[in-house]
Amino acid sequence: xxxxxxxxxxxxxxxxxxxxxxxxxxxxxxxxxxxxxxxxxxxxxxxxxxxxxxxxxxxxxxxxxxxxxxxxxxxxxxxxxxxxxxxxxxxxxxxxxxxxxxxxxxxxxxxxxxxxxxxxxxxxxxxxxxxxxxxxxxxxxxxxxxxxxxxxxxxxxxxxxxxxxxxxxxxxx
Numbered sequence: 001x002x003x004x005x006x007x008x009x010x011x012x013x014x015x016x017x018x019x020x021x022x023x024x025x026x027x028x029x030x031x032x033x034x035x036x037x038x039x040x041x042x043x044x045x046x047x048x049x050x051x052x053x054x055x056x057x058x059x060x061x062x063x064x065x066x067x068x069x070x071x072x073x074x075x076x077x078x079x080x081x082x083x084x085x086x087x088x089x090x091x092x093x094x095x096x097x098x099x100x101x102x103x104x105x106x107x108x109x110x111x112x113x114x115x116x117x118x119x120x121x122x123x124x125x126x127x128x129x130x131x132x133x134x135x136x137x138x139x140x141x142x143x144x145x146x147x148x149x150x151x152x153x154x155x156x157x158x159x160x161x162x163x164x165x166x167x168x169x170x171x172x173x
Contacts, residue, residue: 007084014088015095016169018081022099023162025077029070029155036066036148040141056137063144064115070151071111074158078103095168098161106154114147123147 007021008014039062043055050058081103085093093100109119117124123146131139 007080008087013169014084014091015093015165018084018093018096019099019162019165019169021084022077022081022158023166025073025080026155026159026162029073029077030152030159032066032069032073033148033152033155036063039066052135052137056141060140060144063141063148067114067144067147067151068111070155071107074107074151074154095165098164099158102158102161106157114150117143 007018009017009021040059043059046055081096081099085091085096113119117127123143127139127142127146130142131137
């Protein structure tokens with residue numbers, strides 16, 4: 001549910017309100033990625049019951065789902081930010097430039113490109129090498145783990161931008 005007024009809960013200081021809303025959405029995205037890590041780390045619990053040919057694809061699926069949810073959250077945050085800014089036309093949002101720069105720069109690739117092993121040869125080669133060292137069935141897990149890490153880096157950059165703006169707007173609260 002995308003609400004255009006979701007970030008504008010403080011009418012006197014819309015920038016502080018927007019930054020607080022973006023910060024909550026960044027935390028939500030990080031939580032989604034941590035859920036993927038947690039589900040994969042819980043896999044040994046199911047090892048006595050599920051054979052590897054079932055458990056290992058489920059681990060890769062857990063990473064893939066958490067990456068997709070985090071990316072959807074990232075795009076929803078961007079849409080809510082643009083919507084909140086369009087509601088307050090004429091207001092000076094120049095202090096939000098670090099956050100806006102992150103949304104303009106990231107994501108560098110779509111998820112379609114991210115999940116395509118032929119377009120990410122470096123990631124594919126690393127995954128194959130890791131799989132050869134552990135077990136060939138681990139290749140999809142390593143590949144989706146690399147996607148997970150790239151999404152996490154993207155959220156870290158956004159989080160740093162939010163912290164930078166929060167430091168500028170700390171006296172507005």
